[in-house]
Amino acid sequence: MTVVTRFAPSPTGYLHIGGARTALFSWLYARAKGGKFLIRIEDTDKERSTQAAVDAILDGLNWLGLGGDEPPLLQSTRADRHAEIAHELVKRGSAYHCPVTAEELQARRDEAEALQQKKAANGSLSDADAARMADLLRPFRSPWRDPTRPLPAGAPTVVRLRMPDIGDLTVTDNVQGTVSRAYADIDDLIVLRSDGTPTYMLAVVVDDHDMGVTHVIRGDDHFLNTFRQLPIYHGMGWPQPDYSHIPLIHGSDGKKLSKRHGATAVDEYRDVLGYLPEAMRNYLLRLGWSHGDDEIISDEQAIVWFGLEGLNKAPARLDFVKLDSVNKHYMALADDQRLFELWMQRPEARHLPEVIQQRIRAAMPHLKTRAANLVKLGEQARFLTNLRPIHLTGKAADQVNAEARARLAALLPHLEGLAEWSEAVIQAQLSQFCAQSGISMGKIGPVLRAVLTAGAPSPDITLVLALLGRNEAFARIADHADAGA
RNA sequence: GGUCCCUUCGUCUAUCGGUUAGGACAUCUGGUUUUCAACCAGGGAAGAGGGGUUCGACUCCCCUAGGGACUGCCA
Numbered sequence: 001m002t003v004v005t006r007f008a009p010s011p012t013g014y015l016h017i018g019g020a021r022t023a024l025f026s027w028l029y030a031r032a033k034g035g036k037f038l039i040r041i042e043d044t045d046k047e048r049s050t051q052a053a054v055d056a057i058l059d060g061l062n063w064l065g066l067g068g069d070e071p072p073l074l075q076s077t078r079a080d081r082h083a084e085i086a087h088e089l090v091k092r093g094s095a096y097h098c099p100v101t102a103e104e105l106q107a108r109r110d111e112a113e114a115l116q117q118k119k120a121a122n123g124s125l126s127d128a129d130a131a132r133m134a135d136l137l138r139p140f141r142s143p144w145r146d147p148t149r150p151l152p153a154g155a156p157t158v159v160r161l162r163m164p165d166i167g168d169l170t171v172t173d174n175v176q177g178t179v180s181r182a183y184a185d186i187d188d189l190i191v192l193r194s195d196g197t198p199t200y201m202l203a204v205v206v207d208d209h210d211m212g213v214t215h216v217i218r219g220d221d222h223f224l225n226t227f228r229q230l231p232i233y234h235g236m237g238w239p240q241p242d243y244s245h246i247p248l249i250h251g252s253d254g255k256k257l258s259k260r261h262g263a264t265a266v267d268e269y270r271d272v273l274g275y276l277p278e279a280m281r282n283y284l285l286r287l288g289w290s291h292g293d294d295e296i297i298s299d300e301q302a303i304v305w306f307g308l309e310g311l312n313k314a315p316a317r318l319d320f321v322k323l324d325s326v327n328k329h330y331m332a333l334a335d336d337q338r339l340f341e342l343w344m345q346r347p348e349a350r351h352l353p354e355v356i357q358q359r360i361r362a363a364m365p366h367l368k369t370r371a372a373n374l375v376k377l378g379e380q381a382r383f384l385t386n387l388r389p390i391h392l393t394g395k396a397a398d399q400v401n402a403e404a405r406a407r408l409a410a411l412l413p414h415l416e417g418l419a420e421w422s423e424a425v426i427q428a429q430l431s432q433f434c435a436q437s438g439i440s441m442g443k444i445g446p447v448l449r450a451v452l453t454a455g456a457p458s459p460d461i462t463l464v465l466a467l468l469g470r471n472e473a474f475a476r477i478a479d480h481a482d483a484g485a
Numbered sequence: 486g487g488u489c490c491c492u493u494c495g496u497c498u499a500u501c502g503g504u505u506a507g508g509a510c511a512u513c514u515g516g517u518u519u520u521c522a523a524c525c526a527g528g529g530a531a532g533a534g535g536g537g538u539u540c541g542a543c544u545c546c547c548c549u550a551g552g553g554a555c556u557g558c559c560a
Contacts, residue, residue, distance in 0.1 A: 009560090048559070116486065182488085185556090189557095199559085222554090222560095224490090227555095250552090250553085293508040293509075317496065321510065324510090380521080458521070460519080
């Protein structure tokens with residue numbers, strides 16, 4: 001049997017970081033088993049679905065390298081098929097037409113809530129009220145589930161699933177284990193609305209079946225839904241998929257992830273926070289899945305190692321500090337030109353003068369090993385992007401006293417005549433200067449760094465000189481050198 | 486209210502009845518050092534609480550507490 005997994009987002013917004021992880025697991029499992037990974041857009045709610053959201057989600061998936069093996073399927077295109085199955089379920093006795101209106105159902109919920117509030121206010125309820133509330137809160141059972149009860153003529157109906165009266169339904173899940181629920185605790189859910197359109201519960205099952213999905217990996221907010229979907233498989237006599245319900249990702253305080261925890265949208269991780277997709281994959285993979293003590297796991301290794309048995313049952317918290325450290329690892333490995341291009345797409349880089357952009361391009365091999373993400377890369381590159389005259393403050397300013405100015409002035413001629421402006425040549429010249437002047441590198445290094453970088457983070461001072469280029473380095477030194485001393 | 490799920494260092498996790506409870510990130514101390522980063526050496530840090538079962542429990546069972554999910558003609 002060929003493994004088929006899928007990712008089925010509803011297009012009501014951006015790609016959520018939790019969804020991205022779900023997609024990653026599904027994608028990895030398909031890759032690991034030599035199967036197929038499919039994408040289905042669950043756009044049966046026309047009110048809330050937008051094309052912009054579809055584009056954003058696909059864009060996020062593509063950035064993460066989690067494209068489907070076939071073009072994405074739009075669920076809305078399959079409404080006829082869904083309706084066909086709904087009617088087939090009725091024909092087979094697994095479902096029935098029900099004329100109870102949405103308003104009547106809402107009235108029930110309102111009444112239940114009113115009673116709950118009454119209880120909260122009074123501390124208790126009369127026996128009659130308590131019984132009424134318990135009844136209202138029980139899974140809905142329509143009077144028309146009785147097949148002999150005649151439907152009112154001309155009234156619009158929905159199609160409801162007929163849950164068995166007795167017995168339990170058992171779900172075996174790779175993450176949640178074996179869990180049973182009484183059918184009595186499951187409602188006669190609606191599969192086809194009164195306007196003839198399918199609901200989510202029906203559409204998911206029909207599409208998963210028709211797409212040949214063998215393994216469903218999804219958030220555990222869907223776990224209880226499994227008990228409502230399985231009866232559809234049973235009603236149609238279809239084989240049920242293998243389920244893995246993974247825990248949701250939480251914020252740093254352990255609460256459900258929301259905006260106040262930082263980024264929830266995948267495109268923010270790319271555009272604002274400056275992370276690399278391969279780092280996101282590695283970090284997300286380790287969030288809720290493990291393979292012994294392994295932390296840094298390449299895509300190739302992940303595909304070999306990934307399995308459902310490594311999934312964790314408890315929700316994990318997002319930790320940007322750890323993400324930074326993982327990203328840092330991949331930054332150092334990344335191609336220089338690629339990083340330069342990514343950096344150039346950032347707003348803070350786009351408007352820099354061409355000469356400075358080129359300076360950064362040349363410095364990339366040294367910059368990339370020092371930064372945890374593209375934002376930090378900018379901080380590490382600040383010594384290259386500072387414009388003259390460089391204003392010195394704090395410790396940098398303290399370094400530059402009269403003695404230091406004189407030293408700089410003395411050094412200038414030594415650098416002036418260099419045939420080649422390379423790290424090695426500069427290094428040799430600096431050493432020679434120190435030897436001649438009878439001083440150690442410690443006497444000139446800090447001063448040079450001060451006037452060259454103004455105290456900004458920077459690599460070895462010789463490298464700083466080389467990366468700045470002859471003219472810029474010279475000018476920065478000359479700005480603070482005092483030939484008169 | 487009901488049903489279901491979760492709980493090991495600050496965080497991600499290993500452990501699948503017998504370990505000095507391991508690793509990573511973070512943190513602290515020392516070293517290196519021309520800033521920052523890196524690097525080297527070392528340290529601190531955990532089984533939510535309470536009952537069982539067992540020769541023995543982080544591991545199995547129950548209760549409590551805390552967290553979460555579902556309970557829509559949303560997905």
